[in-house]
Amino acid sequence: MAKKIYFASDQHLGAPTAEASFPREQKFVAWLDIVKQDAEAIFLLGDLFDFWFEYKTVVPKGFVRVLGKLAEIRDSGIPIYFFVGNHDLWMHDYFEKELNIPVYHDNQTFTFHGKSFLIGHGDGKGPGDKGYKRMKKVFTHPVSKWVYRWLHPDLGVKLAQYLSVKNKLISGEADVKFLGEENEWLVQYCKRKLQTQHYDYFVFGHRHLPMTITLNEQSTYINLGDWIGYFTYGVFDGAQMTLEKFEL
DSSP, rough: OOOOEEEEEEOOBBSSSSHHHHHHHHHHHHHHHHHHTTTTEEESSSSBOEEEOOOOOOOOOOOOOHHHHHHHHTTOOOOEEEEEOOOTTTTSHHHHIIIOOOSSOOOEEETTTEEEEEEETTTOEEEEEOHHHHHHHHHHHHHHHHHHHHHHHHHHHHHHHHHHHHHHHHHTSSSSOOOOOTHHHHHHHHHHHHHTTTOOOEEEOSOOOOEEEEEESSOOOEEEOTTTTOEEEEEEEESOOOEEOOOO
């Protein structure tokens, strides 16, 4: 059986409530169960959780099914790579120590079967969105994390969950629409990167909209969509990358 590389992003488990997201967690676990059969590697491109913060001795409770499935797949020898998103950017080393899954906080370059990939979550890249970029610097600053860690987990997690669910992409208050190549910041980011280095594929999440855009004759930008309304994922079969929709 030919091996494939799978990509998924933006599950936002826990939003808007643990109970409401439970069916989506079950669906995602079912997907993991299927793709493990022919996976060469699995990439998770951020916002697996709608909120995640690692205290020194505690992590948010819940998500045992997806964590258990990831542990099972990783223990079987299949590589899994995790990129933090803007909702789980306070991830530290829990995945690395407990699940043997490397965690990346920025884009990374990979080469598979002669094809080059630039992979990341996608937040804060490209022109514009200066307000978010400033906010991210504050949130990721060591002092901010140190201060937040002093909040009791019951208070800290509850506060963060409340603020996280206010995100319009999760609440459904904002339409997810294609803005045109000239207004899609990640598309502009990819085109700028191509001015200095070639990549066959740019693979990102964050945007919540499944997209496949040809940048030039040799390069393609792919946004993975999400597991809230689309349930889409990427698959590279060794020759080409495509977007697929998971139907349980």
